[in-house]
Amino acid sequence: MRDLARDAVDGARAGRTMTLTLTVVLAIVCFAVLVTTGQSAASEARIVEQIDSAGTRLIAQSDDGGNAGIQATAPDRLAGLSDVTWAFGLGEAVDVTNPALPDGRAASRAVVGDLPADLAIVQGRPPRPGEAIAGTGVTAALHLGPGLGTIRPVAAPGDDPVAVVGAFEATGPLAHLNDVILIAAAPEDAETLRYVYVMADDVAVIDRLEAVLRTSTPALNPSALTVETPAGAIALRDVIAGRLGAASRQLMAIVMGVGAAIIAVTMASATASRRRDFGRRRALGATRSALVATTLAQSSLGALTGITLGTAAGVVTLAATTASLPSWRFVAGVAGLALLLTLTTATPIAAHAAHRDPLRILRVP
Structure with missing residues (x-):
């Protein structure tokens, strides 16, 4: 585990472009989701609370x-x-x-x-x-x-x-x-x-x-x-919450989809530029799973930095511009979803790079 962490840090330093790109992309994704969908979620919770105060329980x-x-x-x-x-x-x-x-x-x-x-x-x-x-x-x-x-x-x-x-x-x-x-x-x-x-x-x-x-x-x-x-108030509550929630989920899906596309392009470019490094490690005895784990750990470092910055910026912006904030569960869910998005997008790309023939990669034309 210690070797994996050290390799991930060294890889993040060596691949500054990929790390910086992931940091910026994840920061923008988390910030955009919080200031749009997060604000909608806070408004939905406030409206539902007002309806509940009228006696839905x-x-x-x-x-x-x-x-x-x-x-x-x-x-x-x-x-x-x-x-x-x-x-x-x-x-x-x-x-x-x-x-x-x-x-x-x-x-x-x-x-x-x-x-x-x-x-x-x-x-x-x-x-x-x-x-x-x-x-x-x-x-x-x-x-x-x-x-x-x-x-x-x-x-x-x-x-x-x-x-x-x-x-x-x-x-x-x-x-x-x-x-x-x-x-x-x-x-x-x-x-x-x-x-x-x-x-x-x-x-x-x-x-x-x-x-x-x-x-x-x-x-x-x-x-x-x-x-x-x-029954009538509960039905009204469900309709309003459903409509507000559907709009918020659609917007979040769009933002996450764009972020996933950018992450995929970034990871593909980064692994392509490091194919000789992958081949050399495979030739020296590194397993495919070790290469995949190292790549994902390296990606996670940049992603976690971006998620932290974007989440903090989004919460501060909402606190300064609106009267309500989304729940901590929503904020934590956005951060977790962004990290999961990074790992899900990066895994097949890292697996493909790790399964390439090392001799073919290292062969000099």
């Missing part, structure tokens, strides 16, 4: 007729499933008012389970069991000030008031909860639920997770459950 279970009897233990059980990011449930809607200023009304629901990041506390603190938080859309209607206040069911004015200890702002697919008061409840203290929201880890597991939820949700009558998945 959210599954909603509902008891529309009130006959399913979703158990209050459902959110904790479903949150423990693989492929689930979080889960929480909501109980029956109950109209509430502020006892101090009872002219305003809003709907309240018991909430069971940990509050997700999409329900951000913007005032006060998260609720403990028996306490409430108000959506930003109802704080004014209930006259809840900076210190917030209390609420009481309209239909049960004699009940103890519930302290409102915070306000939240819901975003994404849960934005409709901004007009609701959420009263935290422990599973053992809550009655049956009307809704359970489950966030999947990835869009790809939605179908499988839907089937699991239909059979794993604790309910008195599971057949009465309605399970809604964002």
Whole structure:
């Protein structure tokens, strides 16, 4: 291995023209792919992320007729499933008012389970069991000030008031909860639920997770459950990602194809100019595989230098001119593909040169 590395370095120095050409070509290829396809990939990821924020991973279970009897233990059980990011449930809607200023009304629901990041506390603190938080859309209607206040069911004015200890702002697919008061409840203290929201880890597991939820949700009558998945949003996501991805792949294929052609011409010229050196080595006992390995190692030195320079230049250019960068996996994939392109193009040329008859090459006319 040490001899191979030494021969590769010596060959790269002796064949400066080929090494420099490979360096320049691979640098241009990596730079061009990153500033074109890389920018498209970053834009695609950003668009897909925006679509995902609209709820492509959210599954909603509902008891529309009130006959399913979703158990209050459902959110904790479903949150423990693989492929689930979080889960929480909501109980029956109950109209509430502020006892101090009872002219305003809003709907309240018991909430069971940990509050997700999409329900951000913007005032006060998260609720403990028996306490409430108000959506930003109802704080004014209930006259809840900076210190917030209390609420009481309209239909049960004699009940103890519930302290409102915070306000939240819901975003994404849960934005409709901004007009609701959420009263935290422990599973053992809550009655049956009307809704359970489950966030999947990835869009790809939605179908499988839907089937699991239909059979794993604790309910008195599971057949009465309605399970809604964002099929339309997922289809839109796939169409947009597919079209953007197809355009990016076509552009990258063109750039890589041109680079492969230039590499092939460069390697063919370099091996032709070194045919006597190959013949002399074969005559001295070098194996064909050793010659091929030395040639590929020499090519890799120039290629790796160009890949490093081109990748660094492409990333710096994107960082300076755009608001987003492609993922490190994409950058590493481009670099690996460029090196594979070099080796794939150089291998048949090196093998052909190594299999030529050394006596015929060395024969003096």
